[in-house]
Structure formats: structure tokens, C-alpha cells
Amino acid sequence: MSQVLKLRSERAQLNVELQALAKKESEGASLSADDLAKFGELEAKINALTGQITRAEAAERLNATNAVPLNESAQGNASPPAHISVSDNQPAGAKMAQMARLLAAAQGDQRMAADLATKGGFGSDVAMALNTVTAGAGGVLVPENFASSVIESLRPFSVVRRMGCQSIPLNNGNMTMPRILGNTTVSYIGSDTDIPVTGMTFGDLKLAAKKAAALVPISNDLLAYAGVSPRVDAIVSGDLQVSMGLSEDLHFIRSDGTGSKPKGLRYWALAGNIVVAPADPTLQQVEAYLGGLMLRLEMANVSMSSCGWLLSPRTVRWLGSLRDGNGNKAFPEIETGKLKGYPFALTTQIPVNLGAGGDESEIYFVNFADMFIGEDMQLVIAYSTEASYKDGNGETVSAFQRDQTLVRVIAKHDFGPRHVESVVVGTQVKWGKAMLA
Incomplete structure (x- = not known):
């Protein structure tokens, strides 16, 4: 062992x-x-x-x-000859993708997957991991070094992570972090006046691991003919990261925190930091509204060095199309990835069909240095050739009928701000709805 x-x-x-x-x-x-x-x-x-x-x-x-570099192999299938080494210089997540492909090809049989890795030219660390992983939660536990690689490489795919949230480990699945609710005050007094008593008020940010899952369908043809191919590893790794990143953003931005879900930015925001947008604004009103969102953080003495925006693509394109009285772009810096001097990220995980009329969206302005993602570093992967799943259009697809293998990835984490004053949300944003008409 x-x-x-x-x-x-x-x-x-x-x-x-x-x-x-x-x-x-x-x-x-x-x-x-x-x-x-x-x-x-x-x-x-x-x-x-x-x-x-x-x-x-x-x-x-x-x-x-x-490990000795080996040529590309396809487990008895004729793949294009190439001299490709399996080395530690591979992109983050590649070894996790290799492990997932081998286990999927072996239908979850760890011994068979390890044998395929040894015979097929995969790295010795991949074969060793497959020989030593343990079963859990209906799947196989990913080694922590592989899991760390996947979690780190999620940053380009998850806008919340990309904007600078702090990632911290959850020991035994829980963490309590103290936060200051009220600061001490210092005042000037006369020579014979008693010094007033002051104190700090503290609260706690409690993070507890919540289970998130993502499904990734992989073609069985891809599994059968790929061998040790960086191209195929990149496809599988990319699919895993995109699926997990979208799931994270969906919950870290708008989840209400009920049941077993983490609470997202929308529901961490204070009532006074939720601001209704003007429906058909002039350029001057847009400027005042965006400035008002920023002002709420400034008035709360929030550090503005790590602030940024989260917006739907519709809102970004509408703002980018605004012109002043001379026909110049009102926000030319949008082309450089900034709005009002701060970076923004666009994501379809902020809906554009909210509200009674189904045409509203939201705008988020956040100090991301105050946002924490608590992570349990264990990932669990499981496989099925017979399960069904829903595609991007909501249609049910049979993996068996499509000749696919479904890879299910389960991660555990939680999300929360150290200071709730660091989140402001613009609601009822109807800007740009005509662009989708």
C-alpha cells in the first residue's frame, strides 16, 4: 500500500x-x-x-x-505516431484529465485503469495515483496534488475567482473567521476630562463545505483512440474546468444559501446596498447611478484597490454602445476591460430574464479582496455510460444513445465576504433589452 x-x-x-x-x-x-x-x-x-x-x-x-518519456500510444489502436513526453511541464489539470479518461475507459475499474496507464505511456505518477486512490461518495477520490492543480486552473473559467477572491482551505470542512463589525473611536478631550471608553465589535464569518457537482460528457470514440495526447487532455481538462467554473459562478453570484447551497453575492449584500437602476436613463443618469454604486463602498471605508464589476454581456454591450452629444463613446475604456476605472468580468450566470417582465438583469460592484472561497481540497469523480443529462438547451440526452461516457465531478467549498459592506448590487437593470429583441 x-x-x-x-x-x-x-x-x-x-x-x-x-x-x-x-x-x-x-x-x-x-x-x-x-x-x-x-x-x-x-x-x-x-x-x-x-x-x-x-x-x-x-x-x-x-x-x-x-519517468522515461514514451511515445504516444492508443492501447492497440492506430493513432498518429508522435514523440510526446508525459512530463511535469504539462498544463494545470492535464494529469487530472488523464486520470479521468483512463478511469472512464476502464468503467471505473481502478486496477484496469492503472494497467492502462502503465502500458499506454502515461506518467508514472498517474499510474501510481490510480493504484492508490480510494473509493468514496460513489466515485473515486482524486489525489490532493491533482485536485489542487484543477482548482488553481479554474481561475480563467470562473469569473468570481478571476476577479481576485481569496482561496483558503477548509480544515475538516469548516472554518470560522472573525470579522470586525465596529471600529474603535479616538477623540480629543480636555486636560481634566475623563477618557471615553471605546471598543471594537466583532462577528464571525462561518464557512462550511457545500457539495457542488458538474457533469462532463466525453465521446467514447475519443476515449478509445486518443492514447497519450496533449490535445485530448486539453479538451477533457477544459470541459471539466468550464463546467465546474460555471457551476461556481452560478452559486457564488446568485445562490440564496438555502438548503445545502452556498450564499452568493446577491444575498450577502446589505439592504441599503441593493439599488434599483433607472429604467430608461439618460447618459447623465447612467453616470450618476454607476457612481452611486461605487460611492456606497467608499462611504463604508472599503479598500478600493481590489474592486471590480460583474455584469451580463447584454449590459456590457449596451454600455459600450452609449455615445455622448458629440458622438464619442461614453465609456471607451470598456474595450480595455474596465468600467469607471475598475476591471469588469462579464458572465451569462447573471440572468437577463429577471423581474415580472422577464427582462431585468443585475450589476455587481465588489471588493473582491474581502471575498473568501473556503475549499475542501478533495475532488470525487464518477462515471456512467448509461445515465442521462440535460444539455445547454435543457434537452434530456442519453449518454448510452450518444455513445458517450459521463464524468461527474464533485467538489466541496463555501463562499462568503469578510465584510458584507464590500458588496453592492444594482437591480432591475433593463438596459440593452432592445438589443435582444
């Missing part, structure tokens, strides 16, 4: 004991002195094992660099 797997198994057993103590206290029972001592001992052992696992994984990655 792999040393990494043994250490993970040992850590998991310790975590079960620790969670039992935590559950006991959460249900209203008091922990005894022995319980508290045991809790501290378990926590120390888990932290020590985590360090050992990190070092063991690093050793395995370094060992993989000694």
Missing part, C-alpha cells in the same frame, strides 16, 4: 474520533476534562499527519520526474 494512502487512512480514522467529540458538544453535552485533552491530542495528531502527507506527496511527485 502507498505510504500516502496509509497516512490518509490513519488521518481519516483520527478524524472520525474527533468529529464524534465535536458532535457530542454540538448536541448540548459538556466535554469532560479527558474529552478536551483527547480532542487536543487528536487535533495535534491530525495536523502532524497532514504535514507528513504533504511531504510524502511531494516525494512521490519528485519521483515521477524520473
